[in-house]
Amino acid sequence: MTASNEGSRLIDEMKAQSGQDPADCYQCAKCSAACPVTAAMDLLPHQVIRYLQMGLEEELSNSKTPWICASCFTCAARCPRDLDLARMMEGVRLTVLRKREGNKFGPADLTPEQLEKLPQQALVSGFRKYNK
Amino acid sequence: MRYRYFPGCTLKGQAKNMENTTMAAASALGIELVELEEWQCCGAVYPLYEDELISLLSPVRTLAAAEGEPLVSLCAACHHVLKRAQELMQRNEEARDKVTDYLEIEYKGEGRVLHFLEVLRDDLGFDKLAEMIKKPLEGKKVAAYYGCLLLRPSKVMQFDDPENPTIMEDFIKALGAEVVKSPYRTECCGAYLSVTEEGVARDTVAKILQSARNAGAEALITACPLCRYNLENCAADDGKEPVQVYYFSELLAEALGLQYKQLMAEAKERRRVASDSK
Numbered sequence: 001m002t003a004s005n006e007g008s009r010l011i012d013e014m015k016a017q018s019g020q021d022p023a024d025c026y027q028c029a030k031c032s033a034a035c036p037v038t039a040a041m042d043l044l045p046h047q048v049i050r051y052l053q054m055g056l057e058e059e060l061s062n063s064k065t066p067w068i069c070a071s072c073f074t075c076a077a078r079c080p081r082d083l084d085l086a087r088m089m090e091g092v093r094l095t096v097l098r099k100r101e102g103n104k105f106g107p108a109d110l111t112p113e114q115l116e117k118l119p120q121q122a123l124v125s126g127f128r129k130y131n132k
Numbered sequence: 133m134r135y136r137y138f139p140g141c142t143l144k145g146q147a148k149n150m151e152n153t154t155m156a157a158a159s160a161l162g163i164e165l166v167e168l169e170e171w172q173c174c175g176a177v178y179p180l181y182e183d184e185l186i187s188l189l190s191p192v193r194t195l196a197a198a199e200g201e202p203l204v205s206l207c208a209a210c211h212h213v214l215k216r217a218q219e220l221m222q223r224n225e226e227a228r229d230k231v232t233d234y235l236e237i238e239y240k241g242e243g244r245v246l247h248f249l250e251v252l253r254d255d256l257g258f259d260k261l262a263e264m265i266k267k268p269l270e271g272k273k274v275a276a277y278y279g280c281l282l283l284r285p286s287k288v289m290q291f292d293d294p295e296n297p298t299i300m301e302d303f304i305k306a307l308g309a310e311v312v313k314s315p316y317r318t319e320c321c322g323a324y325l326s327v328t329e330e331g332v333a334r335d336t337v338a339k340i341l342q343s344a345r346n347a348g349a350e351a352l353i354t355a356c357p358l359c360r361y362n363l364e365n366c367a368a369d370d371g372k373e374p375v376q377v378y379y380f381s382e383l384l385a386e387a388l389g390l391q392y393k394q395l396m397a398e399a400k401e402r403r404r405v406a407s408d409s410k
Contacts, residue, residue, distance in 0.1 A: 017181040036320050036339075040332045068332060071177065072320030073284035077294045084285070090180035105328060117365065118327060119146035119357045121209055125176035126327035128187070 008055050010095050018087035022052035031075035031085050041065040045075055045085055052088060057095070066092040067104075067130070097132050105130035133255055135246070136198040137165035140210035141173040147207065147357035153385035154206055154248060160388050161256060161264060165204060168197050174213040177324075182220070185230055191217035192231050196239040204246050206381065208356035211247040212281035212289065218245050219288045247282060247291065249355060249380065253299055258306040266389035268308025274383065275312040275349035275375075276300030277340065279359045280320050294318070300353060303380060307387040316343035321362040330366065337366040344375050353380040 015021050029046040038044055043051065043065040051060050060066070069089040076084040097104060105126065107115070115123075143151040158165050172190045179187040191213050195203065205211045221228045222241030232239050246254075252261055278297055286294035297318065301311045319340055322333030341363065344352050352375050354360050363377045 013181075017183050019182075036336050037322070037325070037332050039335060040329065068325070068329065070320055070323040070325050071180065072280040072323065074280070074318075074320065077284050077286065084180075087180045094181055094184075110327070114327070117361075119361045120141040120173075121147075121176050121207065121356075121358045122324050122327050122361060124141065124173060125209065125358070126324040128175060128177045129324060130328065 008057065010057050010091065011052065011055070013095075014052070014088060014091040018084065018091055020084055020087050020091075022049050022083075022088065024081050024083055025049045025053070026081065028080060030078050030080060034074045034078045035069075036072065036074065037068050037070060040068045045069075048092070049083075049085065049088065052092075060092050061096050063092075065089075066096075071129070093129070097130075103127075103131040133162065133251070134164040134166065134201070135204040135251065136201045137167045138171055138174070138194055138198075138203060138205045138210060138214065139167060140171075140205060140207045141176075142357040143207055146361070147379070150206055150355075150357065150379040150381050153379065153390070154381040156390045157381060157384045157388055158248075160390060161252075161261070163251060163256065168194065171197070174210045176209050176213065178213045178216040182224060182227055185227060185234075188217055188220070188227070188231050189235060192221060192239060193235055193237070195221070195241075195243065195245070196232075196235070196237045198243050200243050202244040202246055202251075204248055204251055206248050206355065208247070208279060208281040208354075209358065211245070215245045216288055218243075247355065249282075249299055249303060250291065252303065252306075258302050261303075262306040262308070265306065265308055265387045267387055269383060269387050270308055272309040273312050273348055273350045274304045274307075274309045275314045275344045275347060275352050276304060276317050277314075277321075277344070277352045277354045277359065277363070277377075278318045279354065279356050280318075280323070282355060283318060300380065304353065304383075307383055309383070309387075312344070312347050312349040314340075314344040314347040314349060316340045321356075321359045322366065323358060323362075326358075326362050326366055333362050333366040334368065337362050338368055341367055341375050345372070349375055351376040351378055351383075353378050353383060355380050 031045040035045050043063045066089045071086045282291045283294045292299045304311045322336040326333035
């Protein structure tokens with residue numbers, strides 16, 4: 001565990017690739033109040049930003065929260081600091097996905113019934129979000 | 133009024149009736165939707181890291197294929213991806229050069245990118261639409277369900293006020309139906325979590341449907357095939373009369389007096405014949 005995000009590659013990439021600097025957040029937790037899926041999360045949305053501020057990359061990589069985030073952008077719409085947490089969540093997901101071998105989720109994980117019923121949009125977006 | 137039309141993958145599959153009813157309605161309203169040739173899936177989600185350029189190839193190719201004419205889609209996700217890809221092409225020169233060089237095309241972010249509801253509001257006008265309605269949906273209590281992708285991020289989408297939108301309510305009014313406002317109309321349905329975490333989608337859907345029912349709605353309209361799937365398939369059966377979920381275009385076709393049920397039956401028959409002949 002590192003206690004600071006100084007020189008963190010994740011943070012540097014996040015600033016460059018999403019224009020978001022976690023240091024801009026003052027932890028008002030409006031994002032957590034806005035998020036519709038916090039019940040299934042192990043870290044609340046504002047806690048994810050706090051962990052980013054603290055440079056707790058390993059803890060974030062093991063958290064369920066980025067995979068529960070459905071990129072609905074409600075957090076970003078309500079943020080008084082004009083931060084886009086959905087982009088930061090994507091950054092955490094991509095960091096994990098780019099490091100791991102193989103995909104997190106694929107067609108083989110679906111039941112024949114799901115493949116029959118799910119709209120194409122659900123399959124494409126699901127595969128895009130959980131795969132490289 | 134002529135537009136290039138991008139259907140997207142789901143509009144040729146599970147959401148075929150959104151396409152059929154829109155096409156019938158558009159032609160009754162004098163709106164010409166010319167389908168793009170050889171289009172590809174938009175990718176369904178917009179890449180939120182700007183080095184994910186591969187995910188942009190397909191939407192940028194689509195944007196360029198409109199050749200400067202206004203480009204219309206029906207699916208909320210397709211519209212979202214196209215609109216945001218266009219904004220990136222306008223803003224980020226480096227990403228634009230890489231993508232357009234790879235595709236060997238010229239594109240600098242030009243052209244209007246519209247959802248069909250915007251065509252009805254901004255180009256045709258809801259007043260004009262109201263005049264063209266043949267069978268007003270009098271007494272039908274309809275709630276709008278916006279979901280996420282049409283509204284947010286509002287700076288890019290510029291679709292409506294992200295917290296207090298009115299376009300769908302104005303549309304419902306134009307059809308002659310009774311507008312029901314439900315507090316959860318802009319909440320997320322759970323999106324693709326129904327693929328990996330169905331329980332989460334069940335919770336979000338339960339809140340949306342309960343909120344609409346408590347407000348007195350008998351029907352909900354959406355412009356997103358995934359919202360519709362979740363609202364129908366992740367809904368709990370609590371023994372009460374379910375809130376019916378429609379594509380906005382289905383109610384439009386009905387109010388225009390078009391035989392949309394017949395259109396849907398014909399489309400279903402065509403699909404059956406096509407799959408039998410495989």
